[in-house]
Amino acid sequence: MTAIVALLPAPLLIAALALFATRLRVVPVLAAILMGIQCAAAAWAWFPILGTPRRQIVEGIGIDSHGALFVLLTTIVVAAAFVHAVAFFEREKLSEHAPSHRQIGQFYFFASLFLIAMYVVILSDNLGYMWIGMEATTLLSAPLVYFHRSSRSLEATWKYVLICSVGIAFGFFGTAVLYAASQQSGALHVGSLSLAALTTHARQLPPGMVRLGFVFLLLGYGTKAGLFPLHNWLPDAHSEAPAPASAILSGSLLNCALVALWRISDLARAAGQQQVVRATLLPMAVLTVITAALFLLRQRDIKRLLAYSSMENVGIMATAIGLGSWSGFALQAVNHSFCKVAVFLLAGNLLQQCGTKNIRDLRGLLTAQPGRTLLLMLGIAAVAGTPPFGSFLAEWRILSFAADKHMPWVVAGLVLSLAMAFIALAMQSLDMALGNKTIKDPTNVRTRFAVSLVLVPVILLLGSLALGVLLPSSVLALLGGGR
Amino acid sequence: MGEFHLFESGSAVTVIIGLWMIGITRVPTSLTLYGTQSAVLGLMAMYLGVLRAEPLLVIVGVAVIALKGIAAPAYLLFVAHRLDCRRDDGVSIAPPLQFFGALGALALILLLHPLRAALPESSLPSIGMLLLGMIVMITRRLAISQIVGFLVLENGIFLYTIGQPHTMPIVVEIGVLMDVLAGVMLAGLLAFRISREFESIDVTELKELRG
Numbered sequence: 194m195t196a197i198v199a200l201l202p203a204p205l206l207i208a209a210l211a212l213f214a215t216r217l218r219v220v221p222v223l224a225a226i227l228m229g230i231q232c233a234a235a236a237w238a239w240f241p242i243l244g245t246p247r248r249q250i251v252e253g254i255g256i257d258s259h260g261a262l263f264v265l266l267t268t269i270v271v272a273a274a275f276v277h278a279v280a281f282f283e284r285e286k287l288s289e290h291a292p293s294h295r296q297i298g299q300f301y302f303f304a305s306l307f308l309i310a311m312y313v314v315i316l317s318d319n320l321g322y323m324w325i326g327m328e329a330t331t332l333l334s335a336p337l338v339y340f341h342r343s344s345r346s347l348e349a350t351w352k353y354v355l356i357c358s359v360g361i362a363f364g365f366f367g368t369a370v371l372y373a374a375s376q377q378s379g380a381l382h383v384g385s386l387s388l389a390a391l392t393t394h395a396r397q398l399p400p401g402m403v404r405l406g407f408v409f410l411l412l413g414y415g416t417k418a419g420l421f422p423l424h425n426w427l428p429d430a431h432s433e434a435p436a437p438a439s440a441i442l443s444g445s446l447l448n449c450a451l452v453a454l455w456r457i458s459d460l461a462r463a464a465g466q467q468q469v470v471r472a473t474l475l476p477m478a479v480l481t482v483i484t485a486a487l488f489l490l491r492q493r494d495i496k497r498l499l500a501y502s503s504m505e506n507v508g509i510m511a512t513a514i515g516l517g518s519w520s521g522f523a524l525q526a527v528n529h530s531f532c533k534v535a536v537f538l539l540a541g542n543l544l545q546q547c548g549t550k551n552i553r554d555l556r557g558l559l560t561a562q563p564g565r566t567l568l569l570m571l572g573i574a575a576v577a578g579t580p581p582f583g584s585f586l587a588e589w590r591i592l593s594f595a596a597d598k599h600m601p602w603v604v605a606g607l608v609l610s611l612a613m614a615f616i617a618l619a620m621q622s623l624d625m626a627l628g629n630k631t632i633k634d635p636t637n638v639r640t641r642f643a644v645s646l647v648l649v650p651v652i653l654l655l656g657s658l659a660l661g662v663l664l665p666s667s668v669l670a671l672l673g674g675g676r
Numbered sequence: 677m678g679e680f681h682l683f684e685s686g687s688a689v690t691v692i693i694g695l696w697m698i699g700i701t702r703v704p705t706s707l708t709l710y711g712t713q714s715a716v717l718g719l720m721a722m723y724l725g726v727l728r729a730e731p732l733l734v735i736v737g738v739a740v741i742a743l744k745g746i747a748a749p750a751y752l753l754f755v756a757h758r759l760d761c762r763r764d765d766g767v768s769i770a771p772p773l774q775f776f777g778a779l780g781a782l783a784l785i786l787l788l789h790p791l792r793a794a795l796p797e798s799s800l801p802s803i804g805m806l807l808l809g810m811i812v813m814i815t816r817r818l819a820i821s822q823i824v825g826f827l828v829l830e831n832g833i834f835l836y837t838i839g840q841p842h843t844m845p846i847v848v849e850i851g852v853l854m855d856v857l858a859g860v861m862l863a864g865l866l867a868f869r870i871s872r873e874f875e876s877i878d879v880t881e882l883k884e885l886r887g
Binding site for chain 1: 791793794795806813819822826829830832833836837840841842844845847848851852854855858859862863866869870873874879882883884885
């Protein structure tokens, strides 16, 4: 119980501050400090839960090792984004479209409530609560996407809200079907939405209804995760949001949807329906990676490039989920979140400095800003799964798991598209860094190498490096090991 | 009137209203029809709650009538009035053709009865409503009609949940209702912004972001 209570004060306090003290200039600083405290509180309360079996504390809320890992990861991602946001918003005030205090206040208000909604999704043991939390994440993050108030961000927000809400509505139908299924089993005849109860009695549920429910839930939460062919909104929303919001969307919201997919796949497997998981989730996952790799090749916008790279990583993680490899999924999620948050924050800095997201207009960046460009390139290499960064190990683990399960088409599809994505990302980032100079006035772009603007990304990239180099086996044991 | 009979005729009424909406291009009329459909669903929930002696279901029914039957359509009517949108001319298919297409699709669902093992005959109307909601979303151009399509789809799911012997826990039902309402509020606000930015709420004009 303390574990849950420990998560609430800081986000609620930030939301209250942002709501009532909109004129206060110190809101970003206070929010960063509070999120730092939140990190400490989450580590104190949730680190001991890593590696423990599932138990239910209140009706509808379950605590387990899997949830603990993602609570910690989500907290770290949001804290990183908030700490970086202090310098980001200071710099943003100097730009042409300087945000008002009210806009910044709204950002903090919605972002902190959004964090609570993500906790609800991760921790709920009840499919109904999970759905409510998931829809709440869409509604609460929409204002973050619309932060810039431009026509482009408006279009992205509209698509995001509409496509995700319709997708999620299908997810609710899946939830209702599973509830109906539980009423037809002997033990749960009054009906249950509890994941624990459904899993325990999974074998008594009518198999046809479990399959139907799973497919609709996959459509719902798959939309939210950005799985092909339900991904249209993802590159728009992730690229039009301001950098800290892009970082939260890519680094933690996608994880929440994937955790939900893990939970329902686990339920379907417990009901003896692994066949339907393999026949639906796995092809969608592999096609997601392939589609993302193809879009990476021809992308000219740096933030859209990163968004498609998120989609590629979602595909990899969904493959791990479809195969039932928790350790592969968890390792990839941690690494992807760390690197992608770092890269989105760095790209945000670039955008502020150069005023463009177009890769062609950013050519010759290395000479203009050597330090930051090198960091960004390292980050992109980490995201693409280059050793010695942790994502290489994670992807390797997932591939070998697929090979063990005798799934040649999964292995072939993943290897081909991972290679293609790697080449695309390398080409694009080299084009940007070297290329013929197109930045008109490099002296204008060259500014003080502000430590505050790169501190968070550097720490996150070091974290991913550590995961790749230091004793992966003990890390795996902490992540829940096993499969 | 027995439980089964009531449920059957109630579902029939809601599906017919949904089908009617396909042929309607006037925005205020389709909003009124949506409100009526939700109110019928709310009444069904209340009646079933009384029959099964489940007081919570009665409360859910009252909430549905108040929020989805009155509040949501009233709010959207206000938005439509302010944005001065009266008609949604839709995509290139003429409304009568859309109507016959939808009718044909419903007939196919009834005759073919897909997924027989998982979906009893009594849940076919809700599947039909899901389909009608999607047809509304696909064939309309205005942001408001898209919201209405989503709401019809959501009504279809509600019809499915009250058709089960035991309805969902009230916390879940009310939570879902709140989420849907918040979504309608947000979408309405976005419609205002879209009309200011693009000088219409034709969502086919939103095509700046691609690739």
